[in-house]
Amino acid sequence: MPDLRATLGRLRLCNPTVLASGTVGYGPEYASLIDYTTVGAIVTKTITPEPRAGNAPPRLKETPGGLLNAIGLENVGLERFLSEKLREVATVPAALIASVAGFTVNEYAELTGAVTAREEIDAVELNISCPNVERARRPVWDDPEAVAEITRAARATTEKTLLLKLSPNTADILSVAEAGEAAGADALVVANTLSGMRIDVEAGTPSLGNTTGGLSGRALLPVNLANVWKIAGSVSIPIVGSGGIADPGDALEYILAGASAVQIGTALFADPEAPGRIVDGLAEYMRAHDIESIEGCTGLARKEKEREWQRTTAD
Amino acid sequence: MPDLRATLGRLRLCNPTVLASGTVGYGPEYASLIDYTTVGAIVTKTITPEPRAGNAPPRLKETPGGLLNAIGLENVGLERFLSEKLREVATVPAALIASVAGFTVNEYAELTGAVTAREEIDAVELNISCPNVERARRPVWDDPEAVAEITRAARATTEKTLLLKLSPNTADILSVAEAGEAAGADALVVANTLSGMRIDVEAGTPSLGNTTGGLSGRALLPVNLANVWKIAGSVSIPIVGSGGIADPGDALEYILAGASAVQIGTALFADPEAPGRIVDGLAEYMRAHDIESIEGCTGLARKEKEREWQRTTAD
Amino acid sequence: MARLTRKVSIDPRNYLFTFEVDRRFPKPLPGQFVQVASSIELTLRRPFSVAGASRPGEVELLVELRGKGTRTLAARHEGSTVSLLGPMGNTFSEPSTGEVAVLVAGGIGVAGLRYLAHELAEEGKRLVILVGARTRDALLLGDLLPSATEDDRVRVAFSTDDGSAGHWGTVCELLESELDALGEDRIASPRLYCCGPPAMLREAAAIAAAREIPCEVLLEEIMACGTGACRGCVVMTKHGYRTVCSDGPVFDAAELVFEEAPNA
Amino acid sequence: MARLTRKVSIDPRNYLFTFEVDRRFPKPLPGQFVQVASSIELTLRRPFSVAGASRPGEVELLVELRGKGTRTLAARHEGSTVSLLGPMGNTFSEPSTGEVAVLVAGGIGVAGLRYLAHELAEEGKRLVILVGARTRDALLLGDLLPSATEDDRVRVAFSTDDGSAGHWGTVCELLESELDALGEDRIASPRLYCCGPPAMLREAAAIAAAREIPCEVLLEEIMACGTGACRGCVVMTKHGYRTVCSDGPVFDAAELVFEEAPNA
Numbered sequence A, B: 001m002p003d004l005r006a007t008l009g010r011l012r013l014c015n016p017t018v019l020a021s022g023t024v025g026y027g028p029e030y031a032s033l034i035d036y037t038t039v040g041a042i043v044t045k046t047i048t049p050e051p052r053a054g055n056a057p058p059r060l061k062e063t064p065g066g067l068l069n070a071i072g073l074e075n076v077g078l079e080r081f082l083s084e085k086l087r088e089v090a091t092v093p094a095a096l097i098a099s100v101a102g103f104t105v106n107e108y109a110e111l112t113g114a115v116t117a118r119e120e121i122d123a124v125e126l127n128i129s130c131p132n133v134e135r136a137r138r139p140v141w142d143d144p145e146a147v148a149e150i151t152r153a154a155r156a157t158t159e160k161t162l163l164l165k166l167s168p169n170t171a172d173i174l175s176v177a178e179a180g181e182a183a184g185a186d187a188l189v190v191a192n193t194l195s196g197m198r199i200d201v202e203a204g205t206p207s208l209g210n211t212t213g214g215l216s217g218r219a220l221l222p223v224n225l226a227n228v229w230k231i232a233g234s235v236s237i238p239i240v241g242s243g244g245i246a247d248p249g250d251a252l253e254y255i256l257a258g259a260s261a262v263q264i265g266t267a268l269f270a271d272p273e274a275p276g277r278i279v280d281g282l283a284e285y286m287r288a289h290d291i292e293s294i295e296g297c298t299g300l301a302r303k304e305k306e307r308e309w310q311r312t313t314a315d
Numbered sequence C, D: 001m002a003r004l005t006r007k008v009s010i011d012p013r014n015y016l017f018t019f020e021v022d023r024r025f026p027k028p029l030p031g032q033f034v035q036v037a038s039s040i041e042l043t044l045r046r047p048f049s050v051a052g053a054s055r056p057g058e059v060e061l062l063v064e065l066r067g068k069g070t071r072t073l074a075a076r077h078e079g080s081t082v083s084l085l086g087p088m089g090n091t092f093s094e095p096s097t098g099e100v101a102v103l104v105a106g107g108i109g110v111a112g113l114r115y116l117a118h119e120l121a122e123e124g125k126r127l128v129i130l131v132g133a134r135t136r137d138a139l140l141l142g143d144l145l146p147s148a149t150e151d152d153r154v155r156v157a158f159s160t161d162d163g164s165a166g167h168w169g170t171v172c173e174l175l176e177s178e179l180d181a182l183g184e185d186r187i188a189s190p191r192l193y194c195c196g197p198p199a200m201l202r203e204a205a206a207i208a209a210a211r212e213i214p215c216e217v218l219l220e221e222i223m224a225c226g227t228g229a230c231r232g233c234v235v236m237t238k239h240g241y242r243t244v245c246s247d248g249p250v251f252d253a254a255e256l257v258f259e260e261a262p263n264a
């Protein structure tokens, strides 16, 4: 049996599949459909300090190859998460990563400290990239200094694994990634959804109640894969690939590009058994290619590329 | 018959469909398949000062809902364009827009001056957004000041319509759009392709010879539609929507979001008759909704949104 | 995995599908729905009410062709396998003794109430079934419902917008007159079950509120997870947003905050 | 629009399709290809060599199932219409008097040479057809070619990687021995026409170069426009990049710059 274990900071996962924030709620909702023993970890819906009602419906719109969502970070808020939901989350037989989002640097620190203080929680993911929450012209996720500040503040509150989830809605994701690494993130999640919208031409109005939303699913895959490729050459902390992963081949593309683990989100909606299928497919690929540990696959396509390049320049 | 005419600066188009740069070459290549009398204008392949051989193959990779291309701006260069290709381009019975890209501000000015000096050329489109040509960390298309400088320099050389084609690979397309408007662009093309890649997991190498390429087609539509929406509220020059338009409904979404015209690119590959189909569909929609001129459709979904908003806040 | 055992085209726009389901598939309750993966091209499954499950191991769906998902489903051959998750969601309240169940269906809304209708008829409950459609042709769906009994234990009435069959007008007008008639009847009090387009539901809810009659509605919203996890399918209620997939799809009409829908 | 009039499964992986085309569809030349839109889900058409066009108004394609495009095509029913653009691209050079046409096909490469083979056989040209495949089963395609004549005007020979039929080895080995044999023959000089996987083409080109024999190869590259407009389908030649769709698909092997393909 090939070795599928993955390491993200202090967190050891039985395999490199992680279920993406917002797509499995707090976990138990999907318990009858997803076999959580087949996944390495789950990420909870993003928690904010106060409860949030979320956006006006419609919140979903399918589009070719993808899905637009504008949930608006509906969540129970930190207090109810700790007092009520955590018990439910803890029933999930996989590593537990809490996703958090604040509106100030302090809030990120408080949220991180509060959730990682609980032993049920194995790691925290900083969501700085939700495109549905509007800020200034230059959003936080596009500003390396702002991201570093958030990361540093969160880092100071915990020794558990700190994941930083980036946004693809930027011209320079690499500078943000490097700032996050320097500020103490243990791993980078690359990346969240792209901002997008559709219009219902018969109604003459945007399809989403919130006008714009985040594009996930297969349509997003090439963009986030390129982001992983861009970052993996320059940072040394592990990368978790995310965006459009539905098949073992998709997960492998991210891993060969430089990811150490992958997140699966939108694909769960069509196929709750996707994680198990992906894990099996990874093992099969490793056997076929005589690879002993999945860690050995990380960045392989870069190495091929480098070898090729060396060959060309050697001529 | 509904009035389908569109205006971009001094340029009047018989209808709002424009064929996108790079997808119809210099025009004649597609003459036996595309009925150019059904389109408002065509944009030539981007011309650079010197000829360019382009990137190593493979240059194309299909991906769910879209297409990745890494042509690498292969083109004959300004001199051969003027001396040789222009004659061929001029056989196309539609308005002619020359796309140009320089590597310095001066080159943009020279290219613009040179192509618009020729009476065959009706307008020029500044391509600042091709993701295949690598520059510094902060690319030109993400830098409002750099874009303004290019636009001003090009503006100074011509009175013909100057289109500025933006890139979606940025967190703040609005600031770039505003800078372009202030610097004298007559219209904004929103937008070019997203940067993306795929990996061939059996070969263990990127699918494209150039590693990354530009994502076009339906997968791109939600992103560029949101960009049009974002910009249309704040600029007063016309917007040309581009990205994934394959059906009349797609074109309408862009128009209702605030575009005055649309570009069709990737859809031509599957269906060279798409432009005529789209024009017919626009006319049908206008008849069904009792709209006399297509100009009346521009931004209609915003107005609905504003009306809805007024109704809500009036309660 | 379920096997499509029978596909009947009721009219060009509407199909009745019969699926053979796994032994582990729980017996659905009226109001519950299943999530169907009709094509690998589609990112989301499509939710359909269980329109019948009277025989064990069998689930019927009544489907109106609307877009890609429903059309690919209709293109499936009998004998092919389709992934079908569920049953999901809550169910309707039982009518108590002395109550007449008044089912109000608009268009394909019949699909959401058909299983309930058959179950109530089976249990011998008193039942009024009102079906509204645009034209006589669209009414064919009525044949799929329990038929009227001589003793009026089951009554069935129709309305069409164009008057080509039944009452000429909306099903809510029909509802008003049926309620008036039932009003004469001192023993039975009505309980409403509604499924149909948003405007119809709003109107039925208003009628129920005005007459102080209990009223449940089956709602539709675009869904992703179908389990309450993604928070994608919410509707506004007096207690805030609730998910159609796991808090619903059946809601007490009095709890709902109906929007002044601009495009209804 | 073309009508799929006949669909024959040669083996589970290979199909022969016959299309009835429009009157305005020009008679294809050997080597030309058509661009097929097999599914609206796909962004690109799929190019296929014309594998036969002997009867007016009819185009045959020989297709190996590889991915979504070819599989959806194979799922089409006889009688359905398919959009088919073309014919596109250039053609092979004619063998001159005194030349023997040596056709070298690897795997599905047969598709690119079949029409040429039939046209040359029809014209009474001297012809050697060499077909290589992995196993005997994959060789079935050979049946679609002109058959050998007694007077050796048309010769046909096979090779298989596993030796299950014909020469045990590669088709290029077969080519070498055929060229040796032809070398004895003082009157006829060979001219090569090759279609198959990149590694085979490279080897055939090297053989041709070593023996100073004219050699044309039919290349494949992923295509978008098929007209030369998009510059997407280039190959490197001694004169720089050329498009397979409009400068090719047939190239003089001596003009090509074969890459040391790392994954061939």
Ligand SMILES: Cc1cc2nc3c(=O)[nH]c(=O)nc-3n(C[C@H](O)[C@H](O)[C@H](O)COP(=O)(O)OP(=O)(O)OC[C@H]3O[C@@H](n4cnc5c(N)ncnc54)[C@H](O)[C@@H]3O)c2cc1C
Pocket (backbone or CB within 6 Å): A062, C033, C045, C046, C047, C048, C049, C050, C051, C061, C062, C063, C064, C065, C066, C067, C068, C069, C070, C071, C108, C111, C112, C219, C220, C221, C222, C223, C244, C249
């Ligand atoms: C609880 C529930 C029960 C339903 N029961 C039935 C039923 O028994 N029979 C039936 O014919 N239909 C039923 N529907 C509606 C059915 O789900 C949609 O018609 C179907 O999803 C449309 O898919 P499509 O791909 O054909 O159309 P699309 O091209 O996806 O869309 C066509 C139209 O349907 C709407 N739509 C798309 N997805 C959904 C969705 N998930 N829910 C609601 N509307 C949607 C779109 O907004 C659009 O207006 C039910 C919906 C829900 C939520």
Ligand SMILES: Cc1cc2nc3c(=O)[nH]c(=O)nc-3n(C[C@H](O)[C@H](O)[C@H](O)COP(=O)(O)OP(=O)(O)OC[C@H]3O[C@@H](n4cnc5c(N)ncnc54)[C@H](O)[C@@H]3O)c2cc1C
Pocket (backbone or CB within 6 Å): B062, D033, D045, D046, D047, D048, D049, D050, D051, D061, D062, D063, D064, D065, D066, D067, D068, D069, D070, D071, D108, D111, D112, D219, D220, D221, D222, D223, D244, D249
């Ligand atoms: C001029 C020309 C003539 C051809 N003639 C034939 C023929 O007669 N019979 C035949 O079976 N095949 C032929 N091919 C190859 C055929 O086009 C591909 O097999 C087909 O496009 C694969 O489509 P798919 O969707 O099934 O596979 P995909 O899932 O798209 O891809 C499967 C594999 O095929 C490769 N491929 C995809 N598109 C193309 C393309 N446009 N050109 C080349 N390779 C591609 C991919 O890189 C991948 O390795 C020809 C190609 C060209 C360029």
Ligand SMILES: Cc1cc2nc3c(=O)[nH]c(=O)nc-3n(C[C@H](O)[C@H](O)[C@H](O)COP(=O)(O)O)c2cc1C
Pocket (backbone or CB within 6 Å): A020, A021, A022, A023, A045, A046, A067, A069, A071, A073, A099, A127, A130, A165, A191, A192, A193, A215, A216, A217, A218, A220, A242, A243, A244, A245, A263, A264, A265, A266, A267, C224, C230, C232
């Ligand atoms: C319905 C939905 C809700 C989401 N909510 C969150 C969220 O609360 N926090 C977050 O960081 N990402 C959220 N995401 C983004 C996903 O976690 C994931 O990064 C993204 O969808 C891309 O991956 P995918 O294509 O596999 O879905 C959400 C995505 C979807 C589809």
Ligand SMILES: Cc1cc2nc3c(=O)[nH]c(=O)nc-3n(C[C@H](O)[C@H](O)[C@H](O)COP(=O)(O)O)c2cc1C
Pocket (backbone or CB within 6 Å): B020, B021, B022, B023, B045, B046, B067, B069, B071, B073, B099, B127, B130, B165, B191, B192, B193, B215, B216, B217, B218, B220, B242, B243, B244, B245, B263, B264, B265, B266, B267, D224, D230, D232
């Ligand atoms: C093969 C190909 C080549 C392209 N070349 C250029 C180019 O030279 N200059 C440019 O500005 N845009 C180029 N584009 C981008 C298109 O003009 C267009 O903006 C983009 O593809 C999005 O629109 P679409 O989805 O309709 O194709 C190219 C696109 C493709 C697919």
Ligand code: FES
Pocket (backbone or CB within 6 Å): C222, C223, C224, C225, C226, C227, C228, C229, C230, C231, C232, C233, C234, C243, C244, C245, C246
């Ligand atoms: S569909 Fe996900 S919460 Fe209802």
Ligand code: FES
Pocket (backbone or CB within 6 Å): D222, D223, D224, D225, D226, D227, D228, D229, D230, D231, D232, D233, D234, D243, D244, D245, D246
């Ligand atoms: S496919 Fe466009 S140039 Fe060949």
